[in-house]
Structure formats: C-alpha cells, structure tokens
Amino acid sequence: MKKRIFFLLLLWGVAYAAQAHEPLYGFGPHVLFKGGFAPHLTLKWNQNEFESEYALGYGLTRNWTLIAELPWSTTDGEYRISGTGLRSKYRFWLKAGKGISHQASLITRLEMPADGRGSLLSMAVTTGQEALHLYWFASAGYGLRMGGNGSAPGHRMIYNFSIGYRPYKVNYYKPDIVFFLESSGNVFARSSENGQNSEESGGGNFALAPSFFLTYRNYALRGGIQYGLWNAAYAPKIERNFKLTLEVHI
Amino acid sequence: MKYRIQSYSFLALTWLTLFLLSDTRIHAQEAPQKVFVRMEVDGLSCPFCTYGLEKKLKKIDGAKEVFIDLQAGEATFIVTKDKQPSKEKLEKIVKDAGFVPGKISFSEIKAKKEDER
Incomplete structure (x- = not known):
C-alpha cells in the first residue's frame, strides 16, 4: 500500500496526464474497475500553444469513477497551471454479450480556470459499444459557464461521435491497436455583458480527428490529429492540433 | 546360512x-486436490479493460495460472480445493471488474494430471 501511495505521489509530482479509454476529443462511457487507479498524462499542442493535463481516476464503485484533473498550459509565454477540474462518471446502463458490451454513462464535470474566467459546469450523456472489432461512441453535453470578471460567457453544447475498428484478432497477452475516426463540435450561445447579449458572440464549429488507441495489458497510448472543418458566426474555427494521452491502470 | x-x-x-x-x-x-475454475465473462472485448479482471482474479487466495481468453470470452485459473471460492464471490469479482458474469464451472484435477504438470 505504501509503495502504491508513493508511486501515485511520484506520478502526481512529475507527470501531467488525462483519459485514454475515451474518444481523444470527446467522452466515452467506460468506467474504471472498483478500487482501480488510473493516472493519465495528456499532451496537446498546435502552432501557438502547448497544453498538458495530469489526471488521476479512481474507481469508487464498479459503476462510478471520479477523476481529478490538473491542466497546465502556455499562457503569455509562461507555462503554468491553468486551473483544476473534477469529473464524475456514473455508468447507469450496461448490456454485455460474448466479446461485446454496450454502456451508457452520465458525466458531470466542474472546471475551475485559474485565470479569472468563470467556472464551467458540464453535464453529458455518453453511450457506446466496445466489441472485438467494432467500436463506436456518441455523446452530447451542455456546459454552463458561470460568469467571471462581471461578464457571463455563453453556455456551450458539445457533441461527438466516433467509430473505431480493430483490424487484428485481439489477444490479452499481446499489444493491441484500434483505429478511430472522431467527429466533434460545439454550439455556443451568446455571451452577455451587464445583462446585455453581445451581438458579436455565439456560433458553432465542427472538427474531424483520426486517432489510434494502442494498448498493452494495463498500459495505453492514444494519439490523434484534429482538423477544424467548419465554423459559423462568431465561434472560432478549431485549429489543427495534435494530442497524445498516456494512461496506466493500477 | x-x-x-x-x-x-x-x-x-x-x-x-x-x-x-x-x-x-x-x-x-x-498434495492437495486442485480445482480448475472456468468462468464465462460477457463484455470482454478490450485488453485494457481486462486488466482489472486479471488483477482481481490474482488476488483470490491460492489462485494460480490465471488466464484470460478474449476470443473465447472466458477466464480460467487453478486453485486448491480447500481454497475454492464460491460462485457468488466469483460473480462479485467479475461485476466489480466491470463485466457481466456468465456460467461458472469447477472441475477437479486428477492427481495423475497434476504430476504431469
């Protein structure tokens, strides 16, 4: 036990991670086994910015996982903690057969940025299938931005759909890979300033991302490239970015 | 003489x-009598998720030769008869690992076979 705590503290101190067993640019219904720990490191970068996130998941029950998140980013040329997050994922439906499972979960996430922007409370429903060859995930959520610095940024709807395919026969004792194509998007409501809706706000965007999920037993590496394809009104176009996640289950 | x-x-x-x-x-x-335990596990499709099941099975007192076959959708292990876990306990282990338990069977391993091992 002491060894495990030391290992976790060590990881907390030196690594910054996030979740591998989900779409890279969205959510998924997978929960951790009861009593399991899952430290993860996520790196995301584009031409102008570098972000990393360390997260630690814990399987509170067989259906309920709690995840603490610690994101870092380059802001004004400085690399620092950009906030903290707490995520709860509760699986309320599971149907399984030989080599296949369908699940659905409810995700609640509280993100508290460190830069004075308002906290973001998100709720999402996510469902999906995991099978020997074919995967899919579908999620939709609503983000409620609680105003910071006297302004009230617009609320946000998020959605994603991903399909994945495992081209090889799976064997628990050998490395495994699944390839995904992920689509994700946002719809932003108008922001308000002193009770007035801002005309120059709101809109939507959409992006596609090919990604992979490489695992060996309890180690997982996930990576992908996201391409912003569409944006409307005042929503920013998603810049092309790269993302990597390393996760271990212990 | x-x-x-x-x-x-x-x-x-x-x-x-x-x-x-x-x-x-x-x-x-x-030489204590040994028992071969075979469990059908529904939902076994991803090796990364399967680790939780392996970890829990290895924690069973006396469990040896834990083996998980994703294609067959089953987990097997050997345990001595005096430490044989109950079906209820095994079902709980499978559920806690995030899967759905199926048929569980116990078969005694004959001593001769044991010597061959």
Whole structure:
C-alpha cells in the first residue's frame, strides 16, 4: 500500500496526464474497475500553444469513477497551471454479450480556470459499444459557464461521435491497436455583458480527428490529429492540433 | 546360512515395501486436490479493460495460472480445493471488474494430471 501511495505521489509530482479509454476529443462511457487507479498524462499542442493535463481516476464503485484533473498550459509565454477540474462518471446502463458490451454513462464535470474566467459546469450523456472489432461512441453535453470578471460567457453544447475498428484478432497477452475516426463540435450561445447579449458572440464549429488507441495489458497510448472543418458566426474555427494521452491502470 | 540370507532378504523387502507405502501415503496427504475454475465473462472485448479482471482474479487466495481468453470470452485459473471460492464471490469479482458474469464451472484435477504438470 505504501509503495502504491508513493508511486501515485511520484506520478502526481512529475507527470501531467488525462483519459485514454475515451474518444481523444470527446467522452466515452467506460468506467474504471472498483478500487482501480488510473493516472493519465495528456499532451496537446498546435502552432501557438502547448497544453498538458495530469489526471488521476479512481474507481469508487464498479459503476462510478471520479477523476481529478490538473491542466497546465502556455499562457503569455509562461507555462503554468491553468486551473483544476473534477469529473464524475456514473455508468447507469450496461448490456454485455460474448466479446461485446454496450454502456451508457452520465458525466458531470466542474472546471475551475485559474485565470479569472468563470467556472464551467458540464453535464453529458455518453453511450457506446466496445466489441472485438467494432467500436463506436456518441455523446452530447451542455456546459454552463458561470460568469467571471462581471461578464457571463455563453453556455456551450458539445457533441461527438466516433467509430473505431480493430483490424487484428485481439489477444490479452499481446499489444493491441484500434483505429478511430472522431467527429466533434460545439454550439455556443451568446455571451452577455451587464445583462446585455453581445451581438458579436455565439456560433458553432465542427472538427474531424483520426486517432489510434494502442494498448498493452494495463498500459495505453492514444494519439490523434484534429482538423477544424467548419465554423459559423462568431465561434472560432478549431485549429489543427495534435494530442497524445498516456494512461496506466493500477 | 541359506536360511539366514533368505530371512534377511525377506526383512529387507518387507522394510522396503513398508517404506514405499508410507512414502506414498505422505505424498498423497501433502498434495492437495486442485480445482480448475472456468468462468464465462460477457463484455470482454478490450485488453485494457481486462486488466482489472486479471488483477482481481490474482488476488483470490491460492489462485494460480490465471488466464484470460478474449476470443473465447472466458477466464480460467487453478486453485486448491480447500481454497475454492464460491460462485457468488466469483460473480462479485467479475461485476466489480466491470463485466457481466456468465456460467461458472469447477472441475477437479486428477492427481495423475497434476504430476504431469
């Protein structure tokens, strides 16, 4: 036990991670086994910015996982903690057969940025299938931005759909890979300033991302490239970015 | 003289027979009966998720040779008869690992097979 705590503290101190067993640019219904720990490191970068996130998941029950998140980013040329997050994922439906499972979960996430922007409370429903060859995930959520610095940024709807395919026969004792194509998007409501809706706000965007999920037993590496394809009104176009996640289950 | 040699030979054979018999008896008592446990597990599709099940099965007191076959959708292991877990306990382990338990069977491993191992 002491060894495990030391290992976790060590990881907390030196690594910054996030979740591998989900779409890279969205959510998924997978929960951790009861009593399991899952430290993860996520790196995301584009031409102008570098972000990393360390997260630690814990399987509170067989259906309920709690995840603490610690994101870092380059802001004004400085690399620092950009906030903290707490995520709860509760699986309320599971149907399984030989080599296949369908699940659905409810995700609640509280993100508290460190830069004075308002906290973001998100709720999402996510469902999906995991099978020997074919995967899919579908999620939709609503983000409620609680105003910071006297302004009230617009609320946000998020959605994603991903399909994945495992081209090889799976064997628990050998490395495994699944390839995904992920689509994700946002719809932003108008922001308000002193009770007035801002005309120059709101809109939507959409992006596609090919990604992979490489695992060996309890180690997982996930990576992908996201391409912003569409944006409307005042929503920013998603810049092309790269993302990597390393996760271990212990 | 001949009679003496025959007596010694008879004694030696008797002693050897008794020794071998007692030795076999001791071995028979020492080698505990082993049980092969086979569990059907629904939802086994991803090796990364499967680790939780392996971890929990390895924690079962006396469990050895834990093996998980994703294609067959089953997990197997060997345990001594005196430490054989109940079906209820195994079902709880599978559920806690995030899967759905199926049919669970126990079959005794014959001693001869054990020697071959």
